[in-house]
Amino acid sequence: MTATEATEIPGPAAGPLSAVQVEHLDVSYRVRGKDRLALRDVSFQIGRSESYGLVGESGSGKSTVALALTRYLPRNGRVSAGSIRIAGRDPLAMNPVQLRQLRAQSVSMVYQEPGKALNPSLRVGRQVAEVYEVAGLGKAEALERAEAMLRTVQISDPGNVMQRYPHQLSGGMAQRVVIAMALAAEPELLILDEPTTALDATVEAEVLDLVAGLREELDTSLLFISHNLAVIAKMCDRVGVLYAGELIEEGPARQVFEQPRHPYTMGLLRCIPRLGQRKDHGRLDTIPGFLPPPGHTEGGCIFAPRCPIVEQQCRDAAPPVFDAGPGQTSRCYLHETTGDLPRSTPLDVQLPATPRTAEPAVTIRNLSKTFTAHGHAVHALAGVNLDIERGETLGLVGESGSGKTTLARILLGLTPPDSGSAIEMNGDQLGAELRQRSPAQLKALQIVFQNPDSALNRRHTVRRLISRPLVKLAGLSGAALSEKLTELIRSVRMEPRHLGLRPRQLSGGLKQRVAIARAFGGGPRIVVCDEPTSALDVSVQAAILNLLADLQAKEQVTYLFISHDLGLVRYLSDRIAVLYLGRLMELGPAERVFSGPHHPYTEALLSAVPSLDGQRTQRIRLTGEIPSAANPPSGCVFHTRCPRRLASGICESTEPPLVEVEPGHLMSCHIPIDQLTTLQSYEPMP
Amino acid sequence: MTETLAVPPSVVASRPERRELPVWRLLLSRPAFVTGALILLFWIVCAIFGNEIAPHSPLVQQLLATNQSPSAHHWFGTDQLGRDVLSRVIVGAQTMLVIAPLATLVGTVLGTALGLVLGYLGGVVDLVVSRIVEAVLALPAILVIFLFVVALGVSTLTQILVIGFIFTPLIARTVRSAVQVESQLDYLPAARLLGERPLRMMFVEILPNVMPTVLVEFTIRLGYAIFAVATLAFLGFGVQLSTPNWGTDINANYVVLGAGYWWETLFPALAIASLIIAINLVADAIEQVLAG
Numbered sequence: 012m013t014a015t016e017a018t019e020i021p022g023p024a025a026g027p028l029s030a031v032q033v034e035h036l037d038v039s040y041r042v043r044g045k046d047r048l049a050l051r052d053v054s055f056q057i058g059r060s061e062s063y064g065l066v067g068e069s070g071s072g073k074s075t076v077a078l079a080l081t082r083y084l085p086r087n088g089r090v091s092a093g094s095i096r097i098a099g100r101d102p103l104a105m106n107p108v109q110l111r112q113l114r115a116q117s118v119s120m121v122y123q124e125p126g127k128a129l130n131p132s133l134r135v136g137r138q139v140a141e142v143y144e145v146a147g148l149g150k151a152e153a154l155e156r157a158e159a160m161l162r163t164v165q166i167s168d169p170g171n172v173m174q175r176y177p178h179q180l181s182g183g184m185a186q187r188v189v190i191a192m193a194l195a196a197e198p199e200l201l202i203l204d205e206p207t208t209a210l211d212a213t214v215e216a217e218v219l220d221l222v223a224g225l226r227e228e229l230d231t232s233l234l235f236i237s238h239n240l241a242v243i244a245k246m247c248d249r250v251g252v253l254y255a256g257e258l259i260e261e262g263p264a265r266q267v268f269e270q271p272r273h274p275y276t277m278g279l280l281r282c283i284p285r286l287g288q289r290k291d292h293g294r295l296d297t298i299p300g301f302l303p304p305p306g307h308t309e310g311g312c313i314f315a316p317r318c319p320i321v322e323q324q325c326r327d328a329a330p331p332v333f334d335a336g337p338g339q340t341s342r343c344y345l346h347e348t349t350g351d352l353p354r355s356t357p358l359d360v361q362l363p364a365t366p367r368t369a370e371p372a373v374t375i376r377n378l379s380k381t382f383t384a385h386g387h388a389v390h391a392l393a394g395v396n397l398d399i400e401r402g403e404t405l406g407l408v409g410e411s412g413s414g415k416t417t418l419a420r421i422l423l424g425l426t427p428p429d430s431g432s433a434i435e436m437n438g439d440q441l442g443a444e445l446r447q448r449s450p451a452q453l454k455a456l457q458i459v460f461q462n463p464d465s466a467l468n469r470r471h472t473v474r475r476l477i478s479r480p481l482v483k484l485a486g487l488s489g490a491a492l493s494e495k496l497t498e499l500i501r502s503v504r505m506e507p508r509h510l511g512l513r514p515r516q517l518s519g520g521l522k523q524r525v526a527i528a529r530a531f532g533g534g535p536r537i538v539v540c541d542e543p544t545s546a547l548d549v550s551v552q553a554a555i556l557n558l559l560a561d562l563q564a565k566e567q568v569t570y571l572f573i574s575h576d577l578g579l580v581r582y583l584s585d586r587i588a589v590l591y592l593g594r595l596m597e598l599g600p601a602e603r604v605f606s607g608p609h610h611p612y613t614e615a616l617l618s619a620v621p622s623l624d625g626q627r628t629q630r631i632r633l634t635g636e637i638p639s640a641a642n643p644p645s646g647c648v649f650h651t652r653c654p655r656r657l658a659s660g661i662c663e664s665t666e667p668p669l670v671e672v673e674p675g676h677l678m679s680c681h682i683p684i685d686q687l688t689t690l691q692s693y694e695p696m697p
Numbered sequence: 698m699t700e701t702l703a704v705p706p707s708v709v710a711s712r713p714e715r716r717e718l719p720v721w722r723l724l725l726s727r728p729a730f731v732t733g734a735l736i737l738l739f740w741i742v743c744a745i746f747g748n749e750i751a752p753h754s755p756l757v758q759q760l761l762a763t764n765q766s767p768s769a770h771h772w773f774g775t776d777q778l779g780r781d782v783l784s785r786v787i788v789g790a791q792t793m794l795v796i797a798p799l800a801t802l803v804g805t806v807l808g809t810a811l812g813l814v815l816g817y818l819g820g821v822v823d824l825v826v827s828r829i830v831e832a833v834l835a836l837p838a839i840l841v842i843f844l845f846v847v848a849l850g851v852s853t854l855t856q857i858l859v860i861g862f863i864f865t866p867l868i869a870r871t872v873r874s875a876v877q878v879e880s881q882l883d884y885l886p887a888a889r890l891l892g893e894r895p896l897r898m899m900f901v902e903i904l905p906n907v908m909p910t911v912l913v914e915f916t917i918r919l920g921y922a923i924f925a926v927a928t929l930a931f932l933g934f935g936v937q938l939s940t941p942n943w944g945t946d947i948n949a950n951y952v953v954l955g956a957g958y959w960w961e962t963l964f965p966a967l968a969i970a971s972l973i974i975a976i977n978l979v980a981d982a983i984e985q986v987l988a989g
Binding site for chain 1: 881882883884886887888889890891892893902905906908
């Protein structure tokens, strides 16, 4: 990519210049004797050293595109129409030898789970060197080149890493190795299929930076597949939006995200909490309805059943591809009016303010938890003090391994804390174990888990799942029970006819609604939401978040909201607690924590998150992985990764106390607040 | 319902729920299952209506027609006492299909209960009992059964109980590991938060989810039980009833194999083999359908 090109609007490169050329591609899967179209009339091009993004929700056919390009479709899948050219050659017409050559030299793939992409029984060095040996190099030279390639992907001690087995690497490190292997053959096309979805935000940022850097260094085209619009916006020149197997919109990434020309893209963007949006102000929009099942055959526009501006012509015939701006195309008759798309959910709703009182609902004092693993003591939580105020939403953030979930489990009584810890609710001590808690205390605390597939007993019907809390906790029976059951199922926007179904008959969003209904059935005071939407698609996520906000206003409950997605936390939370290695780093009102001055760790977390609202001008990066809780660093536990570590050495020697730097805003850092304000003043946040 | 609701209920309800094919339909679409089930059905019919179906009496001795090779009159020939082998094979299904399923049922019920308790409680109880279970498993099952039957005396009830008890730790071990897989799932802490008691956790929450494992284990063990019953009878410790017994018949007749009277041994042996194969076909199909 040259400097001049960056200012031009990148358009599809023509004919022989393009690395990938896909025309009118249909892919179908044979399921139970019937061919079902998974991709329909998909055409796109990727220019040389261009980065092309494919976005879409689950079931949209993103991965099928990647599989078709490399001819890795499963046995029941086939390309039923259209053509593919990779660097001018047709993979569909290749014999096994040519195909092997294509995969070895021209196209590489990086998948979501780095752990599954590496052979667990071979040393890393062996696996990377193999790519060079296939290319015809000798053993010694291959190892040498492998080491150089690992250095290229910014592995600081490649000699050491080459001697290790994949299970000895962290997720981020393993993904670097996979990327090194993919790039070793110097492919013309690198396909990345959700490469950072399984990684922590800080690690994701590092890997994305690495890929962006390598792209400039090596002359490789990228096909970047992700469900995360912000990641695509950050990484790609051009983007294609897939919906139910059709490429409904395409164009330069920035242009598509700023001026979408298809109602679906517009809807998707409105589902994501943007800067300044909060649950009581600027509510998320939703996309009503569901993705059509694969192989649906109705005529007309594929999005018509869910489209808020649908017209008769949309139902009559499928729209052709319209030119919708420089380099931008849209499959929508009404592409000129999508800017004023009516909302499915009103922007402002009157949420009755939850009364907040000074008296905290829960006081947590000196909470510690030590696990024993392989004879080592692992301090998952170390002396956390925290008040949860009545009626608030307290957001709990931190990387994996920071102790978020442990804190929630102890609060719920599922895991007993170390002795010396104290949790009080309404002035009464909470028992360490569930059986030591009174029925009222049991009733007061409930949880919505991350994954409804795991959280709902798959052999029980919806009726049984949500009537249990009504019977056990609310003590209902007979007519009162069935009346309340109907009210409860309706309160999560489901209908009584869903009561007879089992979880596997429901979509992911409906399952999570059932889990929410169960949590609310007993009339809880505090509900822990542990990543309640991370297993769901963007459009479903918005509906669930709105539901949670409505229920909170209606039932006046307190939320402990755990998430790795800072955008969500900001949207929903009143206050935010930041955990690192089982210690509270920062605690304060959501706006203060986000706008700063904030703890350097919070700063790093925030700058790691790709955003649709443009990237921050200056970013601080965390290097390396979160240290082991079995052997936490001395002094301030964050000093090993802290980019603002003080030269005096105090960070290494003394643990900073958690002090109130402003009213209601607590921080654990040696750097004086005034100095932090100056350091972080490079970008005023709205 | 309050006025604050922003999304009309119909919005989330427009998708047709996924239909599930019932398990029996899936089973019937598998040729292996149908084959196994037909053979099994044949033997069940023999066990119930054996005396009506059999062309001759299985007990009447024709001392003038001993060791006759298969013919139109005696399809499977006659044995050393001149009894019709076909009739003995048909009626012999009865002994087998009473003892083996009951013994397996005893083992499955006890084993499932034990496995649920061990898997759910874990800890010291699990550690101690699991070691004992492993100790029992280290002994050759047939030898242990043999010893107990000798010590307790031969009767239908002893055979059922002894085989059932021997199967208990085997089934418990399988069920225990299935329960441990379930223990990783969040529906268990969710149920605990509703104040559910341990017994309900085990038998209402977990048991339905490990039932596929239990069912597969039952069918596999049934095959072994038939083998055990036949072996005991062959060793001379079969139940001495008036009804014929395949294992006993093999035992009584294999000595004359050398004289060329192969039919007297082959047909009872084929009966045992076909029954075990049928059960394994059914077990495999059930396992695959429940796993898929």
